[in-house]
Amino acid sequence: xxxxxxxxxxxxxxxxxxxxxxxxxxxxxxxxxxxxxxxxxxxxxxxxxxxxxxxxxxxxxxxxxxxxxxxxxxxxxxxxxxxxxxxxxxxxxxxxxxxxxxxxxxxxxxxxxxxx
Amino acid sequence: xxxxxxxxxxxxxxxxxxxxxxxxxxxxxxxxxxxxxxxxxxxxxxxxxxxxxxxxxxxxxxxxxxxxxxxxxxxxxxxxxxxxxxxxxxxxxxxxxxxxxxxxxxxxxxxxxx
Numbered sequence: 421x422x423x424x425x426x427x428x429x430x431x432x433x434x435x436x437x438x439x440x441x442x443x444x445x446x447x448x449x450x451x452x453x454x455x456x457x458x459x460x461x462x463x464x465x466x467x468x469x470x471x472x473x474x475x476x477x478x479x480x481x482x483x484x485x486x487x488x489x490x491x492x493x494x495x496x497x498x499x500x501x502x503x504x505x506x507x508x509x510x511x512x513x514x515x516x517x518x519x520x521x522x523x524x525x526x527x528x529x530x531x532x533x534x535x536x
Numbered sequence: 537x538x539x540x541x542x543x544x545x546x547x548x549x550x551x552x553x554x555x556x557x558x559x560x561x562x563x564x565x566x567x568x569x570x571x572x573x574x575x576x577x578x579x580x581x582x583x584x585x586x587x588x589x590x591x592x593x594x595x596x597x598x599x600x601x602x603x604x605x606x607x608x609x610x611x612x613x614x615x616x617x618x619x620x621x622x623x624x625x626x627x628x629x630x631x632x633x634x635x636x637x638x639x640x641x642x643x644x645x646x647x648x649x650x
Contacts (some may be wrong), residue, residue, distance in 0.1 A: 429577070452636050464580075464626065464641040471636055510579060514637045521587065522637040524630075526572075528579035 424513050426527035433501050434535050441496040441530050443511030452514040453494040454524070455485055459507045467509070470494065481505070506534045538563035542627050542642040549649055555600075555614040557645050559627030562608065567629040569610040570639060571602055574624040586610060587632065622649045 427442040445451065455467040468479025475487040485496045494511060511527040539562045549555060561567050571583040582595045584602035592602050599618050603611045610627060624646050628639040 426579075452638075454636075454638060456641075463643055464628075466638055466640075469636055469638055521585075521593075523582070523585075524637060524639055525582070526580040528577060 424511055424525050424527040426509075426511050426530050428530045429528065430531045430533070432533045432535065435503055436500045437534075439496070439498040439501045439505070439532070441509055441511075441532070443494045443496065443527060445492050445494070445511075445513045445525075447492075447513060447515050449515065453485070453487060454512040454514070455479065455483070455494075455496050456510040456512060456526075457507050458510070458529075464510070467496070501532070501534050503534045503536045505532060507532060538629070538640065540627060540629055540640060540642040542625075542645050544645060545643065546646045547648070549617050549647065551619055551649055552616050555612070555617050555621070555647070557612040557625055557627075557647070559610040559612075559642055560608055561610075561629045564608070564629065564631065566607060566632060568632055568637075569604060570628040570630070571600075571610065571612050572626040572628065574626055574644070580626065584612070617649045619649050622647055 423446050425444045453470040456464050457467045458464045467483055468477050470477045470487045478484045483498050485494055487494050508529045508531050510529045512524050514522055514524045517523045541560050569586045572580045574580050586592050586604045589604055600614050624644050626644045627642040630637050630639045
């Protein structure tokens with residue numbers, strides 16, 4: 421079945437550690453890719469997005485993600501995490517579906533806990 | 537700027553009771569609208585989406601229904617709630633003009649069915 425896979429469900433890091441969260445998808449064709457973040461008690465919000473062009477995209481708060489088409493991956497990275505990065509992170513893939521519409525499918529999320 | 541509202545924020549309902557959750561969007565016209573359910577360890581499951589008034593597509597068979605009586609209003613309903621309907625319900629919108637189809641989420645409604 422077509423899906424979006426996030427391999428790390430719960431990650432615990434110390435402050436200043438580097439972060440990489442994996443995301444793989446199984447759709448062929450043109451896709452748009454996203455990372456969303458949900459901080460405790462807040463709305464789900466967009467962290468970064470990829471449509472075309474440079475496969476390394478930069479988002480808010482020092483996050484970046486690299487699209488590797490051959491690996492169907494869109495991993496999220498941050499060189500040095502902070503306590504305020506504690507949140508749940510969702511990878512998402514947008515693709516065209518029948519009728520000219522588009523559909524976004526989300527991964528199950530990764531809970532990141534940063535220890536001061 | 538665009539804003540999205542959901543209410544109520546929390547709701548506790550007995551099994552078998554009806555449900556009505558409301559979502560409204562401000563600052564945009566003819567948005568695409570979505571209802572998701574977020575469950576721990578399961579991510580966001582798309583329940584319904586709508587590209588216009590009265591146009592509803594269902595993603596999964598379930599005990600719930602959706603309606604779009606106005607351009608910027610999206611309602612999630614049930615005639616008789618089940619225990620399994622408990623969860624966190626998110627409404628989202630996107631612009632039909634957006635190449636990315638990025639979605640903007642509301643604050644959510646925490647539903648507990650007892």
